[in-house]
Amino acid sequence: MGTNAIMEKTATDPAVRKMEASFLIDTTKCIGCRGCQISCKSWNQNGTDKTTAGPTLTNPPKLNSKTYTNIAFYESEHNGAITWNFSRNGCFHCKKPACASVCPVEALVKTPEGPVIYRADRCMGCRYCMLACPFNVPKYEWEKLSPSIQKCNFCYDRLLAGMIPACAKTCPTGTIQFSDSIEKNLTEAKKRIAENPGKYHNHIYGEKEAGGTSVLLLSAIPLDQIGHAKVGDQVLPDLTWKYISGIPAIIGVVLAAGIGSWVITRRMKNMDKEDEQ
Amino acid sequence: MSTERHEIKMFTPMTLGLLILIIAGAVSVYKRMTLGLGATTNLQDDFPWGFWIGFDVLGGVAMAAGGFVIASAVYLFNMKKYKPIARPAILTAFLGYLLAASGIFLDIGHPFRIWHPVVMWQIHSIMFIVAIHVVIYTTVLAMESSPMFFERIGLKGVQRFVEKIMMPIALFGTLLSTLHQSSLGAVYLIVPDKLHPLWYSSLLPFSFLVSAIMMGLSMVSFESILSSKFFKHKADMSILSGLARGSIVAIGFYFVLKIFILLSGPGLGAAFAGTMESRLYLLEMAVGVIVPLILLLLPSVRNSMGSIFLVNCFVIVGIVINRMNVSIFGLLRHAQERGVSYFPTGNEFMVTLFLVALGIFLFKFACKYFNVLSYGEVKN
Numbered sequence: 147m148g149t150n151a152i153m154e155k156t157a158t159d160p161a162v163r164k165m166e167a168s169f170l171i172d173t174t175k176c177i178g179c180r181g182c183q184i185s186c187k188s189w190n191q192n193g194t195d196k197t198t199a200g201p202t203l204t205n206p207p208k209l210n211s212k213t214y215t216n217i218a219f220y221e222s223e224h225n226g227a228i229t230w231n232f233s234r235n236g237c238f239h240c241k242k243p244a245c246a247s248v249c250p251v252e253a254l255v256k257t258p259e260g261p262v263i264y265r266a267d268r269c270m271g272c273r274y275c276m277l278a279c280p281f282n283v284p285k286y287e288w289e290k291l292s293p294s295i296q297k298c299n300f301c302y303d304r305l306l307a308g309m310i311p312a313c314a315k316t317c318p319t320g321t322i323q324f325s326d327s328i329e330k331n332l333t334e335a336k337k338r339i340a341e342n343p344g345k346y347h348n349h350i351y352g353e354k355e356a357g358g359t360s361v362l363l364l365s366a367i368p369l370d371q372i373g374h375a376k377v378g379d380q381v382l383p384d385l386t387w388k389y390i391s392g393i394p395a396i397i398g399v400v401l402a403a404g405i406g407s408w409v410i411t412r413r414m415k416n417m418d419k420e421d422e423q
Numbered sequence: 424m425s426t427e428r429h430e431i432k433m434f435t436p437m438t439l440g441l442l443i444l445i446i447a448g449a450v451s452v453y454k455r456m457t458l459g460l461g462a463t464t465n466l467q468d469d470f471p472w473g474f475w476i477g478f479d480v481l482g483g484v485a486m487a488a489g490g491f492v493i494a495s496a497v498y499l500f501n502m503k504k505y506k507p508i509a510r511p512a513i514l515t516a517f518l519g520y521l522l523a524a525s526g527i528f529l530d531i532g533h534p535f536r537i538w539h540p541v542v543m544w545q546i547h548s549i550m551f552i553v554a555i556h557v558v559i560y561t562t563v564l565a566m567e568s569s570p571m572f573f574e575r576i577g578l579k580g581v582q583r584f585v586e587k588i589m590m591p592i593a594l595f596g597t598l599l600s601t602l603h604q605s606s607l608g609a610v611y612l613i614v615p616d617k618l619h620p621l622w623y624s625s626l627l628p629f630s631f632l633v634s635a636i637m638m639g640l641s642m643v644s645f646e647s648i649l650s651s652k653f654f655k656h657k658a659d660m661s662i663l664s665g666l667a668r669g670s671i672v673a674i675g676f677y678f679v680l681k682i683f684i685l686l687s688g689p690g691l692g693a694a695f696a697g698t699m700e701s702r703l704y705l706l707e708m709a710v711g712v713i714v715p716l717i718l719l720l721l722p723s724v725r726n727s728m729g730s731i732f733l734v735n736c737f738v739i740v741g742i743v744i745n746r747m748n749v750s751i752f753g754l755l756r757h758a759q760e761r762g763v764s765y766f767p768t769g770n771e772f773m774v775t776l777f778l779v780a781l782g783i784f785l786f787k788f789a790c791k792y793f794n795v796l797s798y799g800e801v802k803n
Binding site: 209244247248249250251252268269271272273278282287288289290291292293294375380382383385387388389390396400401404405407408412415 | 457458459460461462466467468469471472495498499500501502503527530531532533536537539540543545546547548549550551552553554590594597598601602605606609610612613614615616617625628754761
């Protein structure tokens with residue numbers, strides 16, 4: 147189903163309309179089975195990559211145009227023992243997404259239910275979304291002559307059909323927990339940190355990052371040690387809106403200054419001429 | 424006076440060189456269009472914008488600023504002294520914008536959807552603001568350049584009419600340029616976590632505007648001197664020293680602005696941290712700002728065509744370095760943290776060379792067949 151058709155359908159289903167889709171991803175529960183990666187590829191019919199052995203077991207090593215989510219493998223010392231730290235990469239579905247705000251053609255949009263989705267038929271391929279995304283999520287089909295942006299869409303089609311996203315459905319350990327409320331997931335995350343002293347690094351990644359996201363991450367160690375960018379709390383679209391909202395004022399000033407200087411300099415020239423005569 | 428353009432020779436070694444570059448570059452353009460971005464550029468997921476955005480778009484648009492600077496001097500400030508350089512300045516701006524628009528056309532993944540922003544408005548997007556300005560301002564520049572075309576084909580009445588309404592056209596052009604130059608800086612406001620603090624600032628739009636004015640003044644002067652060498656057209660020294668005096672004001676202001684941004688942002692230490700970024704920052708400041716400012720403050724420099732030419736080169740190169748720093752080098756650190764780097768492919772360079780050579784060729788062509796260089800001198 148095309149995304150436009152999906153958007154039209156949302157208007158008709160009140161239960162879906164009220165939803166505020168959210169993931170709580172508790173990486174301490176992850177066993178690195180990569181079931182989420184596989185189900186994501188299956189549902190979205192994304193092909194496979196030819197990969198080579200890297201320094202870690204992360205495979206594919208990065209998100210790409212055919213990989214909306216992957217599990218990153220990190221080894222570290224935790225409480226004196228070597229442990230695996232798994233982390234899940236993917237779109238955070240920001241509350242105020244930078245990608246959607248910079249898109250000149252509304253190809254990327256924040257849906258009322260939370261997912262940030264992409265409408266390929268509008269995209270002209272400027273790739274400003276890729277630059278703007280603080281999490282480096284949107285990927286491009288560089289090899290194609292008619293390329294599109296590719297990224298996780300929170301299984302928007304499944305949500306509208308009353309199902310939870312494919313990755314959450316597959317996860318055997320409850321690492322990826324779906325909720326129809328960000329608030330509920332946030333409360334749960336805080337509860338887990340409070341009830342398990344020492345188990346978690348005391349930071350809910352996504353609570354404040356980029357002004358808050360729909361995906362919340364918990365981990366045993368700081369998230370920048372498992373591949374997540376350090377992102378400020380600033381709502382990014384506000385930074386550009388400050389400039390754009392000032393444009394009417396700039397127009398007024400330039401017009402006034404332009405007309406003013408034209409009138410004044412012309413009179414001065416005329417006065418000079420009169421003096422000469 | 425107007426017979427002078429007939430002395431411009433079209434078949435020279437320079438023209439031949441330009442034609443070779445155009446043909447060789449056309450092959451690279453063809454490759455880009457038939458093989459795609461991945462096969463012909465080093466752009467990648469962690470570095471989506473490269474040399475074409477940095478040089479062709481940001482550099483090209485800044486180089487075009489001479490058009491609105493001179494148009495507002497002549498038509499808004501009534502400085503008739505500069506009328507002889509109005510036509511070449513506006514023509515350069517027109518060609519600069521065509522360069523930028525062609526750069527965007529080749530850079531975007533779907534070149535033939537370049538018109539999408541014009542119908543699919545999204546006013547929260549700086550890219551939308553930028554796109555609309557490119558479209559409208561290129562039209563305005565075409566109108567500002569049209570009198571010499573009408574003059575050439577003998578439509579004197581139309582020419583006089585367009586010249587009569589030049590003041591509102593120039594005012595509109597100045598407005599669009601102010602917004603467009605600054606909005607190109609505003610493009611980078613959204614990446615506070617990615618762009619190096621030496622360049623990231625909430626004042627980016629303003630600093631892009633001021634540096635574009637500097638660049639515009641230098642480009643116009645640079646061009647007048649080159650025209651005098653190549654086209655045997657005599658450059659007016661009083662115009663050149665006037666532009667140089669204007670440059671002192673613009674560069675002085677920009678210097679204060681850049682120091683303010685540095686001190687209120689990352690601090691003086693960041694400029695001397697010994698990193699790649701700090702060296703590039705110092706290079707940009709030395710070449711584009713400090714050396715030209717010191718030179719221009721010497722009266723002997725302001726009165727010598729050769730010295731003014733040298734200063735112009737410094738400013739142009741310095742501002743291009745600034746645009747490359749913002750669009751490429753300032754973002755490299757972030758990309759390197761993600762394990763990638765970026766250096767343009769030969770194909771990317773060739774496409775840019777193609778556009779630049781085409782621009783210079785078209786300028787020469789226009790000087791030969793239209794009254795570009797000798798307009799407005801009769802009154803002096």
